[in-house]
Amino acid sequence: MxxxxxxxxxxxxxxxxxxxxxxxxxxxxxxxxxxxxxxxxxxxxxxxxxxxxxxxxxxxxxxxxxxxxxRHIQPIEASLDAAGDSSDLEKLADVLRGALPFFQGKKAAVHLRKANGAIFSYGASETKAALETVLAEAGGEPSVQHPEAIFSIYASGDKLYAGFATPYDMMSDWPGGAIRFQREEGQISRAKFKLLEAEKTFGLDYSGFTQAIDIGAAPGGWTSLLLERGVKVTAVDPADLHPSLQGHPALRHLKQNASAIKLDKGAYDLLVCDMSWSPMQMSRLVLDLKDALVPGAKAVITVKLMHRKPLQSIREVKERLGTAFVILRSKQLFHNREEITLFAEKK
Ligand SMILES: C[S@@+](CC[C@H](N)C(=O)[O-])C[C@H]1O[C@@H](n2cnc3c(N)ncnc32)[C@H](O)[C@@H]1O
Structure with a gap:
């Protein structure tokens, strides 16, 4: 053998x-x-x-x-045996002391994630408090927002895995890449978080767009975000939009199936689509509307992962949409459930 x-x-x-x-x-x-x-x-x-x-x-x-x-990658610089008492914090502090040159003069954060059943007995705030005193020895500035260096701990079973890196190298400045947005009073749908996360992940600024088409817009979370950013929105959905959006001066609602609408040529510089539909049918609909977009228009599109071969499904959608769009990124965002998000540019 x-x-x-x-x-x-x-x-x-x-x-x-x-x-x-x-x-x-x-x-x-x-x-x-x-x-x-x-x-x-x-x-x-x-x-x-x-x-x-x-x-x-x-x-x-x-x-x-x-x-x-x-979504996130954390280097393991130390694998420690956890005891379930305060000696664990001392062991982590020793690892951090060995890494202090990396944190020197930087805005630094301590991230803790715990798997179910981990015997490490401290929560995130106690762990942070204990380790921030060590960070202060390096002149590091404890910071929750926009850290430049992260000490990351993953507690699993009787182990503690610790490592450090920049948020860029870890792919996120949130523990495990689990980005959170504040839920607002009167927020129409949780779906709004997806479009917010897409803006951050793809380095977009929706306020730079003028006219958007939102396909599969109801109840209107995405539409409301674009309106807040000052974009004029044509929302397409046979379903009703939330009453709080009705009568908005920058909103036009086409209460129809997207396959039935006619749009002016070259009228839009942004297309967003969150139809929660078969990827192939979604692709066909988006391609049918391509002439409504100016060349260089951007698109943010969720792709439902319907069956057991997501990588193949994504490849097929990219190939189809690639006839009219350059696919700039495809990423499963933290707020995506059984789907991913595409970021594309009209050719
Ligand atoms: C997941 S919801 C969209 C949520 C929305 N992005 C938000 O932020 O509130 C999917 C929507 O797509 C709509 N939809 C599905 N197929 C459609 C089609 N062919 N044309 C227009 N809308 C469609 C559904 O009616 C449904 O309201």
Whole structure:
């Protein structure tokens, strides 16, 4: 019997994807870093990863390839045995002391994530309080907002995995990439968070657009965000929009199926689409409306992952839409459930 030659392990990581999508994140990673090894930590969501590349090469391979399902990556600099008492905080403080040059003079944050059943007994605020005194030794400035350096801890079973990196290298400045937005009084739908997250993730600023078409707009979370940003919106949906939007001077509601509408040529510089429909039918509808967009118009489109082969499904949609759009990014956002979000530009 021939034994497959194992590659040497050079760096260790914790990867995170949306619940249920970790297998696809691993599949994507294997394609860009052949020889990576994995084991689940929180099944379907968080996994341990062994890379045959060093830290810098692993990060650049992962970031350059703009993976769809990997939401967050944390280096493991130390794997500690947790005791479930205050000695755990002392061990973490020792690891952090060894990393202080990295935090020198930077806005720094401490992130803690705990898997179910972890024996580490402290919560996020107690852990932060204990470690911020250590950060202060390096002249680091504790900061929740916009940190420049993060000390990240993942507690799982009787282990504590600790590492540090910039938010850019971890792919997020939120613990595990779980970005949160404040729910507003009278917010129409949770779907609004998806469009907000797309704005941040794709480096967009909706206030820079003039005329948007929102396909599958009801009850109106996305439409309301665009209106708040000063964009004029044509909302298309046979269903009613929320009463708070009715009569808005910058809103036109076409209460129809999107396949039945006629739009002026070149009238829109933004298309958003959140139809929650079969990806192929959604693609056909969007392509039918392409002439309404000016060249260079941007599009933010959710793609429902209907069956068991999401990577294939995404490839097919990208191929179809690619006839009229340049696909700039495809990413499963934290607020996406059984879907991903595409960011595209009209050719
Ligand atoms: C997930 S909801 C959209 C939520 C919306 N983005 C928000 O922020 O409130 C999907 C919507 O797509 C609409 N829809 C589905 N197929 C459509 C079609 N062919 N034309 C227009 N709207 C459609 C549904 O009526 C439904 O209101």
């Amino acid at each position: 021939t034994e497959r030659k194992r590659q040497p392990i050079v760096s260790l990581w914790i990867g995170t994807a949306n619940q249920g999508y970790a297998p696809y994140a691993m599949e994507e990673i294997r394609k860009v870093i052949p020889g990576c090894g994995f084991k689940p930590l929180s099944p379907g969501e968080v996994f341990w990863m062994e890379s045959p590349l060093d830290r810098a090469a692993t990060i650049s391979s992962l970031l350059d390839s703009e993976l769809v399902f990997l």
